[in-house]
Structure formats: structure tokens, C-alpha cells
Amino acid sequence: MMRTGKILRVAPGYNPNSSSLGVDVAFLLFGSIAVTTLTLVVGSAVRLWRRTPSSRRDGV
Amino acid sequence: MASDPPRFRYERFGGIVALSRPRSVAYLDREYARSIGFHDHPRWRGSAALGDGPLSAPTEVHLVLSRRCSAGCTGCYVGATPDGPALSEIDARAAIDRLAEMGVFHVALGGGEAVDLPYLLDVARHARRRGLVPNLTTSGLPVSDMFAREAAAVFGQINVSVDGLGAEYSRARGYDGFARAERALQLLRARTPHVGVNCVVSRDNADRLGPVVAWARSLRLSEVELLRFKPTGRGAGIFADRDLTPRQARLIYPRALWLGLRHHIRVKLDCSFAPMIFAWRPSRRVADFLGVLGCAGGDVLASIMPDGQWIGCSFGGPSEGHFRDPSVWERGFGAFRDFTTHAPEPCASCEYLALCRGGCRVVAAAAAGDWWQPDPGCPRVQRWKATHPKEPIGSSGPPPNHKLPVVA
Known part of the structure; x- marks a missing residue:
């Protein structure tokens, strides 16, 4: 099976606040379930994005 | 959008x-x-481990557009005044350009009262054009229906500062602005769902956060972010009276959890509350995955002040150099990045050190009198002090020649 690597970290949401990283505490409560869910959702979004031809530009 | x-x-x-x-x-x-x-x-090249060094650029930057605000909040952490300094529109746009070149993703626009600046929306639109997501914090006092409509089209998230309801707002801020803040939230929420509340938690309101969260929910807001009171600006003089009691500090994490579940709204804690979260010993793997970090200044985040200077955190720290100098990110921010390698006990032996990073440097510097000491509000630090009464928490600090240039 082809190795696909790992999503190491997901920081959900936008942070409008002055220099403070906001942590949504509910994700912590749900532990591994939150990790699995975020990995699946974010992974799907990333792979969907990279399938579109216009996304093939390299990063910064 | x-x-x-x-x-x-x-x-x-x-x-x-x-x-x-x-x-x-x-x-x-x-x-x-x-x-x-x-x-x-x-x-x-080299190590592939996350956390083996700072990021190549912050993921988000707080652009402090001004120290100008007429509200006069008693605890204003930038000490804003009606005629405080401001970054010019040209410099603000140039700062955005620099952040875009660095690959920064999000920029938090604030102040002072950023909404008072006539070029705020133009700067935010410029950020969008350069690929950054602009977000905004405001007192809400100057928000009009026209501003709400335009802001909703450009900002990713807008939070209004509200530290209590009705009379509690007045007690916390020193003026009666609750009705206007609530009106601003209603105007903004009518235009976008991405509106929330920033609530500074102090000794006075820490036991009465429920009504604020319930009210935010009733306005159909997207989040409540709880922020620790910081001993900077005008807050420095009243920090001793506003700092959380040890019991309040210990309970802030379960309270935030309960309030989020009880009222079905996202409740967030700011990074200075990290020691209070880690005191409950959550899974390190999960916390790391979710980016639950203590002081991430000079790494995940940083600030640009109204004089154009980089600073690790807008609450404090040394000026690192002007944003126009492209070498600053690579060579600066030692005051933030080096804590974990110099951490004294009890941080040095804490299993969460790599995530917590000693808690809030700004609180340590103001309350303990030493930038390099552990955060005195950390429950673990307080327990350690109680069990080691004769052993002062020493600052291991950086070596004496820290950051001095090598002379050939």
C-alpha cells in the first residue's frame, strides 16, 4: 500500500484576537475522536483541493 | 463570502x-x-520533527494598527489613548506585503480601536488581495450598520470585546458601553455568522462567566474566547487585584468545557491559559495535534507594533527589528524561543514543557519580576512552591553572552 504520511496538527478556526492562539476546549475533551475526525475532514479537503488542476502550483 | x-x-x-x-x-x-x-x-534538510525549531514564518500575525482609542478601558493592555500613535496606511499595506512574502496565513487587525482608522477596511482588503485572511477585534463602540456590511465582506472572523453584561461591563472596563457593544454584535451578526466575543477573565468575573456565554449564544454568535487578564499597559497597575485566585485558575479549563457544552457554543481559551489546561493532564498527543500551546510568540505567532517593530507577542517582549528588515524573523525572538532550553524547575521536569513553554512570559515578567521564571499562575508551579518553601524558583535564564554577536 502506498504511504501517504501524516497530518501532524490541525488548528481549527480563525483567530481574531490580539496575539493569542485560541484553543477550542471541546476538541480536547473528545480526544482521539477529535483527532480522527479532524484528520479525515481536513485530509479530504486537502486532497480534493489538490485534485483540481488550478491547485498544482507549488507552495511558498 | x-x-x-x-x-x-x-x-x-x-x-x-x-x-x-x-x-x-x-x-x-x-x-x-x-x-x-x-x-x-x-x-x-535535517530534522523532520515538528517542534525542533521555530516555523519559517508565523502562521498568524497581530498587526497592532494603533495605540489610539477613546474608550479608556481601565485595563487596556496597550495603554491606548485618544491621540496614541498609529501605523500609517502606507506602512500598514507594506507590512501586509511583507507578511504575504513570508507566507503568513492570517493577520489579526487590532489596536487601540482599529475601527476608528479610516483606512482599516482598505488595509483588510489589501490583505485579502495578498492571500491573507484578515480578522478583527474591536470594542464595537464605533461599529455602524455600513461598517458591519463592509466588514462582513472582508474579515474572516470579527470578535467584540465584552467582559460582562450590563453593570459588570462597566465595572470591568470603567465606562458604560455594554449597550453599544451588544448593538455592534447584532449589526455584525446580521451580516455574517463569523462573529464572536472576547471576554477578559479576571478575579471579578471568573465565577460569573455563564451569563456571558449564554448571552453570546442567544445572539447566535460563533464563539466566546476567554482571555487571561495581562499585566501590561494600564493593566499593569491593577494586575494584582484582577489576577485570578489559584482556585479560579485551576477551574478555568473545566468551566470553559462545561460552558461550551451547556450552551452549545465554541468556547476558546487563549494561550496564556495553557498551564491551567495542562494542570488537568490532557493527552499530550491530542494537545499537540490540536496545537494547544503556551507561549508561541516568535514561532506560531508574532506582532507588529504601531512603530513597525516586530515583537514576539503584542502583550510584551523586546522589539526585534523593523518589519521591513527581512532578517528579523530568522535572527530574533530569542526571548521567546529559548525558554524551553533554559527552563528552571518546576518547568524543566514538566512533561508538558514542549507544549506549555513555561506559560505566559509577560505574566512571569510582571508578577514574578523575571522574564525567565515559570508562570506564577500555573497550578503546578504553585504546588511546587508550596512543597519547596525554602527553595526559591530561580531564573536559569539565558547565558550571560546570550545573543551577543561573535567577534572574529
Whole structure:
């Protein structure tokens, strides 16, 4: 099976606040379930994005 | 607003992708980045471990557009005044350009009262054009219906500062502005769902956060972010009276959890509350995955002040150099980045050190009198002090020649 690597970290949401990283505490409560869910959702979004031809530009 | 295309930035461990659907910033390892079509990069030399050094650029930057505000909040952490300094529009745009070149994803525009600046929306639109997501914090006092309509079209998230309801707002801020803040929230919420509340938690309101969260829910807001009271600006003089009691500090994490579940709204804690979260011993793996970090100044985040100077955190720290100097990010921020390697006890033996990073440096500097001491509000630090009464918490600090240039 082809190795696909790992999503190491997901920081959900936008942070409008002055220099403070906001942590949504509910994700912590749900532990591994939150990790699995975020990995699946974010992974799907990333792979969907990279399938579109216009996304093939390299990063910064 | 249409969703923005994702953006990717190479990092030593692989890369970071910023998404607008779902709104998130995801760190990918090299293998994952390769699997979605990114190629090997010069940054992929050496260690591939996340956390083995600072990021190549912050993921978000707080652009402090001004120290100008007429509200006069008693605890204003930038000590804003009606005629305080402000970054000019030209400089603000140039700062945005610099952040775009660095690959920064999000910029938090604030002050002072950023909404008072006539060029705020133009700067935010410029950020959008350069691929950054602009977000905004405001007191809400100057928000009009026209501003709400235009702001909703450009900002990713807008939070209004509200530390209590009715008379509690007046007690916390020193003036009666609750009705106007509530009106601002209603105007903004009528235009966008991405509106929330920033609530500074102090000794006075820590036991009465429920009504604020319930009220935010009743306005159909998206989040309540709880922020620790900081001993900076005008807050420095009243910190001793406003700082949380040890019991309040210990309970802030379960309280935030309960309030979020009870009222079905996202409740967030700011990074200075990290020691209070880690005191409950959550899974390190999960906390790391979710980016639950203590002081991430000079790494994940940083600030640019109204004089154009980089600073690790807008609450404090040394000026690192002007934003126009492209070498600052690489060579600066030692006051933030070096704590974990110099951490004294009890931080040195704490299993959460790599995540917590000693809690809030600004609180340590103001309350303990030493930038390099552990955060005195940390429950573990307080327990350690109680069990080691004769052993002062010493500052291991940086070595005496720290950051001095090598003379050939």
C-alpha cells in the first residue's frame, strides 16, 4: 500500500484576537475522536483541493 | 463570502496548508506533502520533527494598527489613548506585503480601536488581495450598520470585546458601553455568522462567566474566547487585584468545557491559559495535534507594533527589528524561543514543557519580576512552591553572552 504520511496538527478556526492562539476546549475533551475526525475532514479537503488542476502550483 | 483557495507553505517537517473550508491550519509531514504533489524543498534538510525549531514564518500575525482609542478601558493592555500613535496606511499595506512574502496565513487587525482608522477596511482588503485572511477585534463602540456590511465582506472572523453584561461591563472596563457593544454584535451578526466575543477573565468575573456565554449564544454568535487578564499597559497597575485566585485558575479549563457544552457554543481559551489546561493532564498527543500551546510568540505567532517593530507577542517582549528588515524573523525572538532550553524547575521536569513553554512570559515578567521564571499562575508551579518553601524558583535564564554577536 502506498504511504501517504501524516497530518501532524490541525488548528481549527480563525483567530481574531490580539496575539493569542485560541484553543477550542471541546476538541480536547473528545480526544482521539477529535483527532480522527479532524484528520479525515481536513485530509479530504486537502486532497480534493489538490485534485483540481488550478491547485498544482507549488507552495511558498 | 466565497471561500479562499487553500495556501501551502513549506516547512522543515513538511508543510502547512491553510484552508477556508473547513477553517483550519493543518501541519503535514513530508510524506503527506509528497503524496499530494509537493516536491522536495530546500527546507526539507535535517530534522523532520515538528517542534525542533521555530516555523519559517508565523502562521498568524497581530498587526497592532494603533495605540489610539477613546474608550479608556481601565485595563487596556496597550495603554491606548485618544491621540496614541498609529501605523500609517502606507506602512500598514507594506507590512501586509511583507507578511504575504513570508507566507503568513492570517493577520489579526487590532489596536487601540482599529475601527476608528479610516483606512482599516482598505488595509483588510489589501490583505485579502495578498492571500491573507484578515480578522478583527474591536470594542464595537464605533461599529455602524455600513461598517458591519463592509466588514462582513472582508474579515474572516470579527470578535467584540465584552467582559460582562450590563453593570459588570462597566465595572470591568470603567465606562458604560455594554449597550453599544451588544448593538455592534447584532449589526455584525446580521451580516455574517463569523462573529464572536472576547471576554477578559479576571478575579471579578471568573465565577460569573455563564451569563456571558449564554448571552453570546442567544445572539447566535460563533464563539466566546476567554482571555487571561495581562499585566501590561494600564493593566499593569491593577494586575494584582484582577489576577485570578489559584482556585479560579485551576477551574478555568473545566468551566470553559462545561460552558461550551451547556450552551452549545465554541468556547476558546487563549494561550496564556495553557498551564491551567495542562494542570488537568490532557493527552499530550491530542494537545499537540490540536496545537494547544503556551507561549508561541516568535514561532506560531508574532506582532507588529504601531512603530513597525516586530515583537514576539503584542502583550510584551523586546522589539526585534523593523518589519521591513527581512532578517528579523530568522535572527530574533530569542526571548521567546529559548525558554524551553533554559527552563528552571518546576518547568524543566514538566512533561508538558514542549507544549506549555513555561506559560505566559509577560505574566512571569510582571508578577514574578523575571522574564525567565515559570508562570506564577500555573497550578503546578504553585504546588511546587508550596512543597519547596525554602527553595526559591530561580531564573536559569539565558547565558550571560546570550545573543551577543561573535567577534572574529
